[in-house]
Amino acid sequence: xxxxxxxxxxxxxxxxxxxxQDLATLxxxxxxxxHGQRSQAYNELVRxxxxxxxxxxxxxxxxxxxxxxQFGVYLLQQQPIDATRTLYEKLTNADAAxxxxxxxxxxxxxxxxSKLPILQKAITKATAEERSYxxxxxxxxxxxxxxxxxxxxxxAPGNAGFVVSVLQHLRPSEKPRSPDTERAVLAxxxxxxxxxxxxxxxWLAGGPGDAHAKELATVLRAxxxxxxxxxxxxxxxxxxxxxxxxxxxxxxxxATAKHQISQxxxxxxxxxxxxxxxxxxxxxxHTNEEVRKGALEALATIxxxxxxxxxxxxxxxxxxxxxxxxxxxxxxxxxxxxxxxxIALAGKKGNHLAETARVLGGFRCDDAVPPLLTLLDxxxxxxxxxxxxxxxxxxxxxxxxxxxxxxxxxxxxQSASRSAGLATLRSWWDARKTKR
Amino acid sequence: xxxxxxxxxLLASSLVAxxxxxxxxxxxxxRTLARPLDIVLGGPSTTPQExxxxxxxxxxxxxxxxxxxxxxxxxxxxxxxxLANTKLGLGVVGQKGVxxxxxxxxHGTVLTQLRSxxxxxxxxxxxxxxxxxxxxxxxxxxxxxxxxxxxxxENGDVEDDVEQTATLLRKGRIQVEVLTSEATLADxxxxxxxxxxxxxxxxxxxxxxxxxxxxxGWLFQVRAANECTPAGFAMWGLTRLAAATGGRVFLHAEAxxxxxxxxxxxxxxxxxxxxxxxxxxxxxxxVNQLGPLATSRGDTYAALGSDxxxxxMVDTWKAAAEAGLVQSQPGIRVTTAGAAPDRARxxxxxxxxxxxxxxxxxxxxxxAAQKAQQLGDExxxxxxxxDAGKGIPREEAAARYTRVLLQLTRVNLLTFAAWCRxxxxxxxxxNAPAPLAPEVPAVDGEQRPAGIGFxxxxxxxxxxxxxxxxxxxxxxxxxxxxxLDQLYTTFQSRYGKSQFGYALRRNGIAQFWVTFPxxxxxxxxxxxxxxxxxxxxxxxxxxxxxGGSSAGGSSGPTTGGGK
Numbered sequence: 001x002x003x004x005x006x007x008x009x010x011x012x013x014x015x016x017x018x019x020x021q022d023l024a025t026l027x028x029x030x031x032x033x034x035h036g037q038r039s040q041a042y043n044e045l046v047r048x049x050x051x052x053x054x055x056x057x058x059x060x061x062x063x064x065x066x067x068x069x070q071f072g073v074y075l076l077q078q079q080p081i082d083a084t085r086t087l088y089e090k091l092t093n094a095d096a097a098x099x100x101x102x103x104x105x106x107x108x109x110x111x112x113x114s115k116l117p118i119l120q121k122a123i124t125k126a127t128a129e130e131r132s133y134x135x136x137x138x139x140x141x142x143x144x145x146x147x148x149x150x151x152x153x154x155x156a157p158g159n160a161g162f163v164v165s166v167l168q169h170l171r172p173s174e175k176p177r178s179p180d181t182e183r184a185v186l187a188x189x190x191x192x193x194x195x196x197x198x199x200x201x202x203w204l205a206g207g208p209g210d211a212h213a214k215e216l217a218t219v220l221r222a223x224x225x226x227x228x229x230x231x232x233x234x235x236x237x238x239x240x241x242x243x244x245x246x247x248x249x250x251x252x253x254x255a256t257a258k259h260q261i262s263q264x265x266x267x268x269x270x271x272x273x274x275x276x277x278x279x280x281x282x283x284x285x286h287t288n289e290e291v292r293k294g295a296l297e298a299l300a301t302i303x304x305x306x307x308x309x310x311x312x313x314x315x316x317x318x319x320x321x322x323x324x325x326x327x328x329x330x331x332x333x334x335x336x337x338x339x340x341x342x343i344a345l346a347g348k349k350g351n352h353l354a355e356t357a358r359v360l361g362g363f364r365c366d367d368a369v370p371p372l373l374t375l376l377d378x379x380x381x382x383x384x385x386x387x388x389x390x391x392x393x394x395x396x397x398x399x400x401x402x403x404x405x406x407x408x409x410x411x412x413x414q415s416a417s418r419s420a421g422l423a424t425l426r427s428w429w430d431a432r433k434t435k436r
Numbered sequence: 437x438x439x440x441x442x443x444x445x446l447l448a449s450s451l452v453a454x455x456x457x458x459x460x461x462x463x464x465x466x467r468t469l470a471r472p473l474d475i476v477l478g479g480p481s482t483t484p485q486e487x488x489x490x491x492x493x494x495x496x497x498x499x500x501x502x503x504x505x506x507x508x509x510x511x512x513x514x515x516x517x518x519l520a521n522t523k524l525g526l527g528v529v530g531q532k533g534v535x536x537x538x539x540x541x542x543h544g545t546v547l548t549q550l551r552s553x554x555x556x557x558x559x560x561x562x563x564x565x566x567x568x569x570x571x572x573x574x575x576x577x578x579x580x581x582x583x584x585x586x587x588x589x590e591n592g593d594v595e596d597d598v599e600q601t602a603t604l605l606r607k608g609r610i611q612v613e614v615l616t617s618e619a620t621l622a623d624x625x626x627x628x629x630x631x632x633x634x635x636x637x638x639x640x641x642x643x644x645x646x647x648x649x650x651x652x653g654w655l656f657q658v659r660a661a662n663e664c665t666p667a668g669f670a671m672w673g674l675t676r677l678a679a680a681t682g683g684r685v686f687l688h689a690e691a692x693x694x695x696x697x698x699x700x701x702x703x704x705x706x707x708x709x710x711x712x713x714x715x716x717x718x719x720x721x722x723v724n725q726l727g728p729l730a731t732s733r734g735d736t737y738a739a740l741g742s743d744x745x746x747x748x749m750v751d752t753w754k755a756a757a758e759a760g761l762v763q764s765q766p767g768i769r770v771t772t773a774g775a776a777p778d779r780a781r782x783x784x785x786x787x788x789x790x791x792x793x794x795x796x797x798x799x800x801x802x803x804a805a806q807k808a809q810q811l812g813d814e815x816x817x818x819x820x821x822x823d824a825g826k827g828i829p830r831e832e833a834a835a836r837y838t839r840v841l842l843q844l845t846r847v848n849l850l851t852f853a854a855w856c857r858x859x860x861x862x863x864x865x866x867n868a869p870a871p872l873a874p875e876v877p878a879v880d881g882e883q884r885p886a887g888i889g890f891x892x893x894x895x896x897x898x899x900x901x902x903x904x905x906x907x908x909x910x911x912x913x914x915x916x917x918x919x920l921d922q923l924y925t926t927f928q929s930r931y932g933k934s935q936f937g938y939a940l941r942r943n944g945i946a947q948f949w950v951t952f953p954x955x956x957x958x959x960x961x962x963x964x965x966x967x968x969x970x971x972x973x974x975x976x977x978x979x980x981x982x983g984g985s986s987a988g989g990s991s992g993p994t995t996g997g998g999k
Contacts, residue, residue: 300712303712303717329712332707332710332711332712333712333713333714334711334713334714334897334898334901362707362708364705364706364901364904364905365901365904366904393708397705397706397905398904398905398906399905399906400705400893400905400906400907400947401855401859401878401906401907401908401947402871402875402878402906403875403876403877403878404874404875404876405873405874405876406874407874408873408874408876409873409874410873424872424873424874425874427872428872428873428874428875431872432906
């Protein structure tokens, strides 16, 4: 047997070398001008999360196109600071302002505030193309000098998205708002691009009677789709003119995605919870199912947004998705009257079953277990996966004095042969049930 | 008829007059910085009046974080007209002589100095009471209102002769307005940590009351609810200063503190942080009704000593401590003449967790559970005998809370006894059958148990959901859980939206497990005192408080103040 040892070592060495070669190739591909190839290489490197990528990037990153440099910076941020500090130090002297900014910012975030002047200078020196990339690397740095450098970007705004991004970055370090930023934003009101003007108005919008708020209300009534771009510029603790709130409420009806509803609810709640509830309730009959669901979930987060009688009514006279939200919301309010509805839904075919499994998993009682066990054998892998995760949490809570190793059941939601695992789980449950 | 009405009015007036003032009478609604500053700086009239306002600031990091300097500058600017004849002064707690800007009409100097003072936040314990006494002498003689605005988010618990301070300020016709953070209900944090170093001449206290009027340290509760329940009011010392001088208390809290959290020191079995309890909204009326007395400590003793609920509760607390059900004794003793301070002693230690003698522990736990039932029944009988409306509402809530906690402790003891009898020994039994998959043995390998550990399942969702949970004791435990559910539900239906309802939800049903010997490490040698002297600052630093509380800044839980 001993003669095999050198061969095994050689094989291991070959495997390591091959892996390194593989890594080097992927890093090279980050420098590709082909966007698809670059993204694919980046995703693969993110997945590998190999610290060996650091020296490889050190050799190549400065030669990459800007988008490749950004990928390189993201990959470096995945690694521990001790493994990357030397490279960051080196990059603070790079030719590309973006690389200098990214390196200085990361060092500053890790406690080396002596790099802040380099960061400020790099921000100022960045080319028009580099500026949006620079914005992506200065997160969580609150420094007056950096804020001042970022503010210069407002003098030559590229587009509304860029303006919104700059103002968002300035917010944490500007409490209260800086008069310099206010001056720069006021100047944007003369910009011919309506989207940029809308962003400026959103930043400036104030309380009752405020002219900027009134003007923005007019803009939003004419072009409600602009709301989603400027949404993050409304500050939760800044009261808005009622006319603008009304325009925002009206623009909400143009939402197309669930996340838009939750974002706007955050703003409206802080302004006027009653108004938010009224606006959200009007969306419960929206033609878009995603929006209806988003509104229901958002209402559930507001105390008094959905009262118990309304929710109980929804258990019987609404679509399965809404029934599930109603049951889950009632359960959160310590009312388990929706369980019977959820159990009934678990027995019906449809695309609501994954959500049914999730909602069932929230109930801590014996009755919720059998339907979850049934869903473990559903034809849809997503349903099985959700049921499996929720069953584990549920059993650990129902039986706090027992210890589980669910892998020993042999059940795998992704496997085609699940019957043995399911039988094991059912046997355990039946045995416990007779004891309880 | 008219005579009867007059007599009725007089009777009602006399009854109202008998109620000592509570913190509710001096505590203002809201939790912002802007409102108190606007009210205090703006003064009582819209026309400029001759006034002297000295702002004494305790420059803690939390105050800097809250943006106090900016809020103050804004308030000065917005009240420029009303402040035309007002002299503003600035004192900084911890500075020699306190006063850094004597009262002046040059308000800009005050603003500049305030900003620079807050550039160097202090992390040490500060004796704000001593500094207030010093600041009182800085008011110029002459006519006009005298107002002292004390801004301290962290050091109201460093008590130093509150009554003398109040008397001095009252004699100087100085109205004390306080901007501070919310205390925790009958906070026992420092009472449980008597070894904490503190500035000379001070006592670390911190509850909203002059005396801790709620039992703490219940058996099998990981941490006292008193340490994490927002009181709705400031610490007693600060409330007292405002009450004694005709001032007000304004509370500050960060907006993010109001989010619901099922448990601080416990695990929730019934949700993953998405709970929306029906009792989550605070009832300001109820919180105020259950406010602590704002009287002097002596007067508080007198009032509590004659309160039937308090007397019943303290007697039970003492008996429960002697039976080992509570780890603290009341710091007050009731006599036929009234009440008096008592040396704080720990309760009896039942020694249930330090060894793995399961059978011995079971017997002791069963005896203690019996005692819990007896004390609970006796307390209930006493409470039933008290006429409705007779007594201080807060003390009634405290007594009824104690009743529920006795039953909760009984449930925990019975669970513990059943665990010692059925579960723990079986984990180490030879030839024990292997559990069915996916269950695995609770204990790995050949290790021998050394002791017992416990944690809590929170009661935020009530007791009823526990009927579905497999707990030691099984069906035999069910009637006790049902009794607890009945007591819990009754209590919460009355007090759920108050600080006492919140406190009850901060307790839990215990879970037990065996512990194993750890790897022993050599303890550092305790050096002789002469070598152990600190070379750094003499004033001890305030350690960060676990679990979040107003005593460690404005980051604790809050009743929200009607926001």
